[in-house]
Amino acid sequence: MSVLQPGFDGTEPPDWLRRALADGLGGVVLFARNLAGHGQAAGLVAAIRGESPGVIVAVDEEGGAVTRLEARTGSSWPGNRALGVADDVGVTTRVARRIGRLLAGAGITLDYAPVADVNANPDNPVIGVRSFGPDPHLAARHTEAWIRGLQGAGVAACAKHFPGHGDTVTDSHLALPTVNVSREVLEERDLPPFRAAIRAGVQAIMCGHLLVPALDEVPATLSRTVLTGLLREELGYRGMVVTDAIEMRAVAAYHEPGEIAVRALLAGADAVCAGVSAPDGSSVYALRDAIVSAVREGRLPEERLAEAAGRVRSLVEWHAGQAPARAAAAADPADDPEDDLGLTAAEAGLRVTIAAGAARPVLVRAPLVVEMSARTSQAVDAVAPPGFAGALAELLPGTRGISVRAGEPLPDLGDHGRPVVVVVQDAARYAWIRDLLDEAVRARPDAVVVEMGLPGPPAGAVYLATHGNSRVSARAAARWLTS
Structure with a gap:
């Protein structure tokens, strides 16, 4: 035993x-x-x-x-x-x-x-x-x-x-x-x-x-x-x-x-x-x-x-x-749990690509967040996987989040003039995510794209790669977009 x-x-x-x-x-x-x-x-x-x-x-x-x-x-x-x-x-x-x-x-x-x-x-x-x-x-x-x-x-x-x-x-x-x-x-x-x-x-x-x-x-x-x-x-x-x-x-x-x-x-x-x-x-x-x-x-x-x-x-x-x-x-007083080390480390892992002619966005109005991800690996044991819309809503109350799964259509991206943030995970590995992402960017060229898995070719006016799908990585990206 x-x-x-x-x-x-x-x-x-x-x-x-x-x-x-x-x-x-x-x-x-x-x-x-x-x-x-x-x-x-x-x-x-x-x-x-x-x-x-x-x-x-x-x-x-x-x-x-x-x-x-x-x-x-x-x-x-x-x-x-x-x-x-x-x-x-x-x-x-x-x-x-x-x-x-x-x-x-x-x-x-x-x-x-x-x-x-x-x-x-x-x-x-x-x-x-x-x-x-x-x-x-x-x-x-x-x-x-x-x-x-x-x-x-x-x-x-x-x-x-x-x-x-x-x-x-x-x-x-x-x-x-x-x-x-x-x-x-x-x-x-x-x-x-x-x-x-x-x-x-x-x-x-x-x-x-x-x-x-x-x-x-x-x-x-x-x-x-x-x-x-x-x-x-x-x-x-x-x-x-x-x-x-x-x-x-x-x-x-x-x-x-x-x-x-x-x-x-x-x-x-x-x-x-x-x-x-x-x-x-x-x-x-x-x-x-x-x-x-x-x-x-x-x-x-x-x-x-x-x-x-x-x-x-x-x-x-x-x-x-x-x-x-x-x-x-x-x-250890030098290892203060209140210093938000996790957020600092997640921010250091962010990488941003801004399209030619585009400016860095600063979200000041509650956006529409469209999240697309495939089923996570069985190694992931999340009871309630972190959502990017929730992280943004902490900073911009009124943020609207919509999850789209394989086989489902995109929602209306007009949504009364809201800014649009498209969140994907491992888009390079899934054709259906890539197709919907391309469709979203055509409909809203000003969209911000956040990749929370391994990054692929940049898309959208701004492409933000977090290099991981965790609550703190979502918080880091949300802070970057609103600061």
Whole structure:
């Protein structure tokens, strides 16, 4: 049980989870479905630790679009791409430290962040703005800065998704992605951020559900060549390796959960993440039973399981030893939570293109905001995704917002002479968004276009790229348009 990190439903520990913790369950992962605010999060973690003080409590808190503690409001922090565009490692360190302080206040042990992937493919459906960028050296220095910031606040970091999820066109939540490049390209492009993470003393690395033919013919999660040969022996990593969620179709389509857990442990993983559990916890106990059977049958050496459990304990011991760092971060007068660091960092990630002959607009009247976005990646766990119209309405009461989905027509853009702001996300990846955007700009050449994903060709009189879809990035763009 010590090598399992399951999720659960509800905002309180269910009975099965309490039993599993008493039986030696080593970890728990929290999602937005478990969290209803900072105070509740701290109470939930305290209840979990009341059953097992040494349990690892993990969460995905990347900043940007992927947030669990702020899923209902949108993140107070820009995501990795905005930080990479600003390219100030000091700011990246401070943002990660502040996220660490937030997590430490809730009692979290481990943050499944940062994303260390180099987003080499602009058509990537699941990484995108979650990456610091397409340049491996930039991604490496910000990965290292982010880890130092988070772990400096006494919370363990987890670099993901080894050996690199950036050059894929498939979402591993839905199918198995393949990275078809040479070993030399992997070495020069994908591995530098993970090398930097190891230099920074990262406490955990998450392997990706990826097929990399240049390395092995099985997914990285199940590959001893990748997890032991490359990560351990070549890169020299000694910390805990955790799998991505094993219910993701990239691996779940090929093996039963218990078999995935056994093969991952054989490959060199130390902890198995299962984001979705049966309501009675039977699926977690089935994973335990599959691991025990594999040991008894001689398929999984007992010493390999003991090694994995030892690395889990080492992370717990590291966290226990970071109590002074957490106290110092919480009391640091130079790290004032009222300084709006998140907004400052998001503003630094803005980039603006003004069309020839156009002037910089300053919105003084409430505009019509037309927002167009496709379904977000399953990595995003937002209960109420942030809206740009809401951010503008805080500054210009009376702002009218309309959301347009695929197959729906544009609204009337005349709307009594209101200024028009068209907000898109990853327009370059979706033909229907590009078509509607072109139609909107033809109808209103004076429109302001705000891109909250990866930017494409500029459109409109003014094209504003936030490099991320978070509440604070929306606030930053709204402030720019009204100042």
